[in-house]
Amino acid sequence: MLNLLGLDAVAESVYRGILDRPQDVDDLCDRLKLTEKEIRDALDRLSEMALVRPSTEDPGQLHAVSPHVGMEILLARQQAELASQKQRLEASRAAAAQLILEYDDRRADAGSAEAGVRYLEGIDSIRDHLAVLREQVVRELLTFAPGGPQTQANMSASRPLNQQLLERGVQMRTVYLDSIRSCTDTMKYVHWLTEHGCQVRTVPSLPNRMIIYDRKAAIIAAHTENTAAGAMQLTSQGAVTTLHALFESVWQSAEPVVRQARPTPGALNRQQAEALRLLAQGLTDEAIANRLGVSPRTARRIASGLMDVLDADSRFQAGVHAVQRGYLPSTPL
The missing domain is CATH 3.30.870.10 (Endonuclease Chain A)
Structure with a gap:
């Protein structure tokens, strides 16, 4: 279910298992019917994604971050620009x-x-x-x-x-x-x-x-x-x-469509990068919505999100910050 967010089936089952209650590797093996290697490989992937960590209350047990925080982490990993x-x-x-x-x-x-x-x-x-x-x-x-x-x-x-x-x-x-x-x-x-x-x-x-x-x-x-x-x-x-x-x-x-590249953390996703390029060309929100295949309201939401990501108070300032951060070329293509 979470494969589109970069989480394979085994890692997802281990994450869900730990969500139910903190437990160690042996408990997970017995409960999920997986080998110790499969569990440890999954834990390595989950740890890299910051989805699990040792329990602060019992260091011998594992703790999974809440789904709300966990999904935000996975979504953040999807942010990338194929510049x-x-x-x-x-x-x-x-x-x-x-x-x-x-x-x-x-x-x-x-x-x-x-x-x-x-x-x-x-x-x-x-x-x-x-x-x-x-x-x-x-x-x-x-x-x-x-x-x-x-x-x-x-x-x-x-x-x-x-x-x-x-x-x-x-x-x-x-x-x-x-x-x-x-x-x-x-x-x-x-x-x-x-x-x-x-x-x-x-x-x-x-x-x-x-x-x-x-x-x-x-x-x-x-x-x-x-x-x-x-x-x-x-x-x-x-x-x-x-x-x-x-x-x-x-x-x-x-x-x-069957797989989507994992973006670099902190980068713009493909839709944001394209919206930024169109904004730099001077297109209106309505024209950008048409090019992206979304509603004008969604286009405005994307533009507003770009302002937040670029720490800008105006679209002009957003353009300046985008050039400074390498999201846009310093001269028009």
């Missing part, structure tokens, strides 16, 4: 933004068709076209899925379609936002996908909604703020190659 991957991700976002800018106003006329661009207007047109492409895909389907937690309607509609693709042997890789990890229903769906062979990873934010079919065609949203308004199909080799490179770059920096 080494940010510069590459930024370069990829810039390339994607340039490509989207070049084609945003294109339409499916004769000229654009020859250039490998087809404009799809309206959600019904987009869905119909996606259905055709799904029937044609043979080897690989790559997807950026922004927007945070998925709706029940979307997951119910997608499940049989994805199952058909996976049963046909199509290799699927999907990148969601980190914010889905807090949604139980979405995570159940994601685990269902992984059990059926789909590879899933998450990142703090995504530049746009995108699907790449067999590296021959790509669909991107025409408007990042309203992905249902329209979409573009790109089939020119240069455009598809660029978008595929973008996907692979983001994929390499993304975190597998």
